[in-house]
Amino acid sequence: MEVVPLVRDALAEIGVRYLFSQDAATLLPFASRLFWAREVLERPSRWVWPRWIPTPARHFRTRQQVAFTDALRPIVRRRRSSGRLGDDMLGQMLQPSSRYGLLSEEAVLDTLPGITVATFETPSRAAGWILLDLARHPQAADRVAAEAALLPTDPATTTSTHLDSLHYTQALVREVLRLHPPSWLLVRRATRPTQLADYTIDAGSTVLVCPYTAHRDAREHREPDQFQPERWLEDPGSPTKPGAFLSFGTGPHGCEGAALAMTMLTLLTAHTAHRYHLSEPPGPQPSYQVTTFGGLATTGLHLRATPRN
Numbered sequence: 001m002e003v004v005p006l007v008r009d010a011l012a013e014i015g016v017r018y019l020f021s022q023d024a025a026t027l028l029p030f031a032s033r034l035f036w037a038r039e040v041l042e043r044p045s046r047w048v049w050p051r052w053i054p055t056p057a058r059h060f061r062t063r064q065q066v067a068f069t070d071a072l073r074p075i076v077r078r079r080r081s082s083g084r085l086g087d088d089m090l091g092q093m094l095q096p097s098s099r100y101g102l103l104s105e106e107a108v109l110d111t112l113p114g115i116t117v118a119t120f121e122t123p124s125r126a127a128g129w130i131l132l133d134l135a136r137h138p139q140a141a142d143r144v145a146a147e148a149a150l151l152p153t154d155p156a157t158t159t160s161t162h163l164d165s166l167h168y169t170q171a172l173v174r175e176v177l178r179l180h181p182p183s184w185l186l187v188r189r190a191t192r193p194t195q196l197a198d199y200t201i202d203a204g205s206t207v208l209v210c211p212y213t214a215h216r217d218a219r220e221h222r223e224p225d226q227f228q229p230e231r232w233l234e235d236p237g238s239p240t241k242p243g244a245f246l247s248f249g250t251g252p253h254g255c256e257g258a259a260l261a262m263t264m265l266t267l268l269t270a271h272t273a274h275r276y277h278l279s280e281p282p283g284p285q286p287s288y289q290v291t292t293f294g295g296l297a298t299t300g301l302h303l304r305a306t307p308r309n
């Protein structure tokens with residue numbers, strides 16, 4: 001069975017619950033359909049249609065976006081009218097903030113479909129690479145398993161202290177994200193003429209930043225093509241060196257969900273390695289293919305999971 005769709009379903013449940021707690025069950029099916037609508041849209045096609053043509057894929061995406069918003073609207077209204085805003089991300093958005101004041105209903109409804117899919121779309125791409133690397137580096141997987149033995153048996157009682165103790169597991173997740181950044185190409189438009197090292201960028205130019213190549217630059221990362229989670233233990237300052245680690249982007253539009261993503265991926269890695277030995281199925285067929293549409297991802301990833309004693 002293919003691994004990533006299973007992981008994505010699990011991460012979707014976590015992500016949607018993080019955003020909507022007791023209303024998650026209502027919204028989860030809409031979130032899954034919205035994800036599929038976006039996937040269909042990103043599939044490579046023989047033709048590039050102008051943006052204004054309502055192709056069936058675009059029409060389907062719009063319908064799913066509207067369906068999600070229609071399901072969310074009564075929840076927002078109920079929470080606002082009852083005054084019980086909720087102890088979750090939606091609850092936070094319904095509180096007035098010093099920066100944005102009180103958000104209008106439309107602002108909340110426009111923002112949340114994208115954020116909802118973001119909680120599991122890119123994390124599941126990252127998870128595919130993590131599970132593949134656990135299979136390919138059994139010694140690293142053993143080290144993660146040993147660390148994970150310190151986690152409580154009941155996952156619901158896991159605290160941030162437990163999470164902070166998973167040093168090697170966090171380093172492994174970072175190393176996978178360095179070698180396989182799901183967002184492998186970032187796009188910026190220069191709003192004014194800008195000098196960048198020896199280059200003059202004209203206003204209005206599009207600038208492409210490639211985390212994939214930056215992460216494999218030997219000036220920043222020793223033996224950059226090698227899988228070495230230890231590098232993040234030896235040099236914990238590296239992730240904060242500007243430009244050295246770009247998996248979550250950087251600057252004012254860097255990833256808003258980096259902490260959530262690291263938490264989900266670290267716990268997923270720890271629990272999986274603790275319970276299973278992963279391996280690639282034997283045989284001449286590769287256990288996966290690579291796609292770059294919508295992000296650097298494994299497709300058709302198949303792994304064998306053998307329970308650890």
Ligand code: HEM
Pocket residue numbers: 115118119120122123126181182183186187246247248249250252253254255256257258260261
């Ligand atoms: C491994 C998982 C993830 C990766 C690799 C990732 C990566 C990124 C990157 C590279 C950007 C910046 C894009 C750019 O500069 O053009 C970004 C932006 C963003 N991410 Fe993530 N992300 C992940 C998970 C999440 C999660 C779990 C959320 C949940 C809320 C999230 C929400 C966002 C949002 C809202 C932005 C837009 C920020 C802005 O434009 O101000 N991401 N992400």
